[in-house]
Amino acid sequence: MSNQQSSQLTSQSSDSGQLSSQSSQPTRPPTRLHLSSAAIESAREKLLTFQKAREEGEEVEEEEEEGYTGSREITIKENVSLEEYLRYRENNVHASVRMYLWDGKIIIYEVPSTPHAEVTGEIIGMLAAWNRQDFRYGTEANTNLGQGRNKEPDAYVRPKHRNPPPQGALAADIYGNPFPTMMIEVGFSQNLPDLHRTAARYFNPLTTIQIVLAIKIFGVRTNALANTSTIALIAALYLRTSPTPLIPTSVISFGTANPDINTENYITGQMGVPPGSFIGVGRPDPNNNNINFPPCNAANIPTYIMNIPGTELYNGVPQNNLPVGFAAGYNLDLWELQVLVREAMHI
Helix, strand or coil: CCHHHHHHHHHHHHHHHHHHHHHHCCCCCCCCCCCCHHHHHHHHHHHHHHHCCEECCCCCCHHHCCCCCCCCCEEEECCCCHHHHHHHHHHCCCCCCEEEEECCEEEEEECCCHHHHHHHHHHHHHHHHHCCCCEEEECCCCEEEECCEEECCCEEEEECCCCCCCCCCCCCCCCCCCCCCEEEEEECCCCHHHHHHHHHHHCCCCCCCCEEEEEEECCCEEECCCCEEECCEEEEEEECCCCCCCCCCEEEECCCCCCCHHHHHHHHCCCCCCHHHEEECCCEECCCCCEECCCCCCCCCHHHEEEECHHHHCCCCCHHHCCCCHHHCEEEEHHHHHHHHHHHHCC
């Protein structure tokens, strides 16, 4: 054997040994995402201040005002991958706050509460009582919204027979499920502007979500002199099929108090809702000499019935699976939600 051949064999043997050594080394576990418990608790405490009852006329910080139009969301971590976030969420359940991932940022935006949970549950219960055979109902499922984007809706509605996403298209989750047709979001600590921005996140071009229903619960207003407690409530319905999908097709005030003037101005101004599409408690009725709409104080008052259109609910369902009269959709009676909020908050 020549010296050159011997050298080659020795080199190959050395390389083989290195490969064997490398393959025998244990695989490093993926980097673990750590979120400071102190940061989470600090965010929680701040968000809780927005749920407190306020005496009418009481001076508070600007961010605590009922009609505050800035964002109350709190970013606690940046440059987080979707994989890191999902792994963290799988191993860490934070029942004390609600969070989501957007463009690599982990954002805390809500503190779970009885009114928040019961309104969400009531909407799902009412829809299920209406139609259980055609839809799946769920809550708080991690939903893919694109690269570095993931959010858990408070609740969702998905047709049982909705076509799966085509090959190469984004699926709603790691199991390849189609997107829900309807997302439901309830805000208590979360303010109306942040709820409004959620619609744009759900209607991004990668999803096939058709409906967003947003319910805003404002803080209780107390009046010590009159010994009264009242509350403003807002429902906003967004439809992807609308010519202006990021402007609600319907906004209804259904509480026991008029909306704050800053809230009204935000809805008709920055949200772009035509005055005629913003109706209900404290709002003038253009079809009745601008006299205010009747109070929301009983079931089945037409003003406080919000129609969830069937065409959008059944989007993506094959023709042979569409029931007769499906386009009529579901009529949600907001009075039922008002009663539930008042009972939960003892007002």
